[in-house]
Amino acid sequence: MGSRLMLSSLRTCWRILRQLSGDDAYERYLKHYVQHHGVDCDHECHVPLSKKDFFKQWQDEKWTGVKRCC
Amino acid sequence: MNTLLKKFIWIFIAFLGAAAVGGIALNRGETINALWFVTAALCVYAIAYRFYAAWIAASVLTVDETRATPAERLDNGKDFVPTNRWIVFGHHFAAIAGPGPLVGPTLAAQFGYLPGTLWILFGAVLGGCVQDMVTLFLSTRRDAKSLGQMARDELGPLGGTAALIGTFCIMIILIAVLGLVVVNAMKHSPWATATVAATIPIAMIVGFYMRYFRPGQVLEASALGVTLLLLSVVAGGWIDNNPVMRVIFDHEGLTLAWWVMAYGFAAAILPVWLLLAPRDYLSTFMKLGTITLLAIAIVMLQPEVKMPALTQFIDGTGPIFGGKLFPFVFITIACGAISGFHALIASGTTPKLLINERDIRMIGYGGMLLESFVALMAMIAATVLDPGVFFAINSPAGVVGLIDTDAVAKISSWGFPVTVEQMQLLASQMGEASLFARTGGAPSLAVGMASIFGSAFGEKLLALWYHFAIMFEAIFILTTLDAGTRVGRFMLQDMLGNFWPKMAETSWTPSVIVTSALVVGGWGYFLYIGVIDPNGGVNILWPLFGIANQMLAAIALCVATGILVKSDKLKFAWVTGLPLLWLIVITSTAAWEKIASDDVRIGFFAGANDLAAKLSAGSLTMEKAKVAPQLIFNLHLDAWLTLFFVALLWLIVFDMLRVCSRYFAGKPVPPLAESPHIPSRLIEEWVRD
Numbered sequence: 001m002g003s004r005l006m007l008s009s010l011r012t013c014w015r016i017l018r019q020l021s022g023d024d025a026y027e028r029y030l031k032h033y034v035q036h037h038g039v040d041c042d043h044e045c046h047v048p049l050s051k052k053d054f055f056k057q058w059q060d061e062k063w064t065g066v067k068r069c070c
Numbered sequence: 071m072n073t074l075l076k077k078f079i080w081i082f083i084a085f086l087g088a089a090a091v092g093g094i095a096l097n098r099g100e101t102i103n104a105l106w107f108v109t110a111a112l113c114v115y116a117i118a119y120r121f122y123a124a125w126i127a128a129s130v131l132t133v134d135e136t137r138a139t140p141a142e143r144l145d146n147g148k149d150f151v152p153t154n155r156w157i158v159f160g161h162h163f164a165a166i167a168g169p170g171p172l173v174g175p176t177l178a179a180q181f182g183y184l185p186g187t188l189w190i191l192f193g194a195v196l197g198g199c200v201q202d203m204v205t206l207f208l209s210t211r212r213d214a215k216s217l218g219q220m221a222r223d224e225l226g227p228l229g230g231t232a233a234l235i236g237t238f239c240i241m242i243i244l245i246a247v248l249g250l251v252v253v254n255a256m257k258h259s260p261w262a263t264a265t266v267a268a269t270i271p272i273a274m275i276v277g278f279y280m281r282y283f284r285p286g287q288v289l290e291a292s293a294l295g296v297t298l299l300l301l302s303v304v305a306g307g308w309i310d311n312n313p314v315m316r317v318i319f320d321h322e323g324l325t326l327a328w329w330v331m332a333y334g335f336a337a338a339i340l341p342v343w344l345l346l347a348p349r350d351y352l353s354t355f356m357k358l359g360t361i362t363l364l365a366i367a368i369v370m371l372q373p374e375v376k377m378p379a380l381t382q383f384i385d386g387t388g389p390i391f392g393g394k395l396f397p398f399v400f401i402t403i404a405c406g407a408i409s410g411f412h413a414l415i416a417s418g419t420t421p422k423l424l425i426n427e428r429d430i431r432m433i434g435y436g437g438m439l440l441e442s443f444v445a446l447m448a449m450i451a452a453t454v455l456d457p458g459v460f461f462a463i464n465s466p467a468g469v470v471g472l473i474d475t476d477a478v479a480k481i482s483s484w485g486f487p488v489t490v491e492q493m494q495l496l497a498s499q500m501g502e503a504s505l506f507a508r509t510g511g512a513p514s515l516a517v518g519m520a521s522i523f524g525s526a527f528g529e530k531l532l533a534l535w536y537h538f539a540i541m542f543e544a545i546f547i548l549t550t551l552d553a554g555t556r557v558g559r560f561m562l563q564d565m566l567g568n569f570w571p572k573m574a575e576t577s578w579t580p581s582v583i584v585t586s587a588l589v590v591g592g593w594g595y596f597l598y599i600g601v602i603d604p605n606g607g608v609n610i611l612w613p614l615f616g617i618a619n620q621m622l623a624a625i626a627l628c629v630a631t632g633i634l635v636k637s638d639k640l641k642f643a644w645v646t647g648l649p650l651l652w653l654i655v656i657t658s659t660a661a662w663e664k665i666a667s668d669d670v671r672i673g674f675f676a677g678a679n680d681l682a683a684k685l686s687a688g689s690l691t692m693e694k695a696k697v698a699p700q701l702i703f704n705l706h707l708d709a710w711l712t713l714f715f716v717a718l719l720w721l722i723v724f725d726m727l728r729v730c731s732r733y734f735a736g737k738p739v740p741p742l743a744e745s746p747h748i749p750s751r752l753i754e755e756w757v758r759d
Contacts (some may be wrong), residue, residue, distance in 0.1 A: 013518075016154075016156060016157065016159060016160075017289065017410050018236050018289060019153075019157050020135075020155070020157055020160045020161065021292060021351065022288050023286075023288040023289040025288075026286050026288065028147075028151070029147055029148075032145075032147035033147065036145075036147070037157045049283055051286050052285040052286070054286070055280070055281070055285045055286040056281070056285075056343070057148070058148065059281075059342065059343050059347050060342060060343075061148060062149075062347070063342040063346055063347055063553075063556075064560070064586070065417070065418060065419070065557070065560075066237075066414045066415065066419070066557050067165060067350075067415075067419060067553060067557075068165055068168060068350070068549060068550055068553040068554070069165055069166045069167070069168045069170075069409070069411045069414070069415055069550070070168040070169065070170035070244050070248075070404075070406075070409065070411050070413060070550060070615075070619065
């Protein structure tokens, strides 16, 4: 029981770490894509970006504007 | 029963906190344990968060958890993304916590531990946290608009322009002073220089890895980078021991300053993925890791604070920077207590991720509480050193003399005994040639951290810990430096675009090169002067930065106060109005003293006149006479810049008062720009989360 609890809290930590660092950004993007674009696909139906292209866009966008402080 | 128990616990926390603060304030013994500081901080934070912040959220701002946030309404899967509140907290904290709260308290420790500590604690809970939280709330209610945009919408074009110019100026001064801190840490230290230099290719390797080798594998790449960084600290030691290699990395301050400028220029024009983004990942990991480690080490080790509560330097004669306790302690410690820069993060970036307004208290107020705690740890790290050692490291040669024996004699005569042997032993333990006059705060913080880490995790590794701490400070100073230069470039392109639209094209190469060069030239100038200044430069630049940063905070608080008044919440306007009043008082007083004081170490004009008189009388040494004309010009420039900052501050205060008085008189004012109430659909999911 105790070890299962530890395992699940370790898993939560890992999930938080991945999300904080943006490691899972592409997976989240795909999920968002399926939820918002996948179902109703009559107009401007485009395939989701590849991981490489998505990451490029994501990184460039993340770095415009004031993102860091003193 | 349950509520009774809760009440009892809060009363206990209140008493414990009062006892700890009282203990710190009244202690006049030889030393005091650092655990008192930690206890005082945690109790003050807990009470402020539980009662004051909760009251502001519920009564002043009336946060509405049923209202959809911009992240929900404008969700685009890219920048507007509803995100778990702990994740948002992490992003927000990583963004607001820079080198400021580490450097400021170290410098302010010249007054003793007490003034800085009290300002860090109470300035944060009553000022800085409130500013961050209220700005976050206002931006959340306005589709995540930036501070400048909100100032324009709510007060008028004047406020918006002032915010824009203020941000640009503060960026220039900030980068210059941070560059100076790094240069002073690397000066004639092959180990530090080699390690800091290594961070650049390491960042590039990580950049390539994330972009091309394994796209998007951020954690993998970061783990690789952190490992390489730790190796580079060790490798720096080998280089230091190698007679051929150490020469390559052994440089004067001025040479290093040119390199830092070249680096800043490169970082502003290179694509972000190559240098900026990977360096930021590394610095964020190092930052969070090292701060956690420091907290653990302080709690484990419970070091004794050796600095007295107050030193004689509260009278304004301090060696690190001139000026009395009031107002200069409040200017010197900006980021750990209240920082205008945070308002830029709290508006624009963080609100785009927020799922529910209810989390504003935790992220805005709580994030700043943690930053305040970082500042407190820096204060502890500075004050656990023997005061004599602290002053020997931080006093510039221009004040205590170039020769070691003169310096120790002078510092000992102040009542802080220190010997040349003690300093030599310390330097050799830290793997440095000398620790005299290593101004800027970074070396003394690194010595403090190394001694804390060394005692907690292994005494033999002192030199490694020292250079690890230097690398840790340098990496996020350089992150602020390159991100700031780039943001400055964008702002300048935007401003110039008003006159010549082509300049605003961020990808037009001539515009990129010209604006980057202008921004680097701006901070490079102040960096250059700081390096050639025999008094260390930090004593001039840091107060200037403090004044600029507090001015930006005052702009944010003006916007907030104006909005509270326009929302018919006059009876609550003191929540932002009182911190604003305090900022106006300290910023104006400090600016007045920097301009008008007769003391040559405080007043810019007085300093310039004194230097000019000495120059014409021929009483300066050859070296000083050579740089004197530049220093005189710079002192005049600094005086005018200070005047400009304070004029900008008063302009926006009057603009806010004008809008408020028009509102009371029933005359038209810019309407509240709040976006309409749309019920949240995420609430159920959110509760389940």
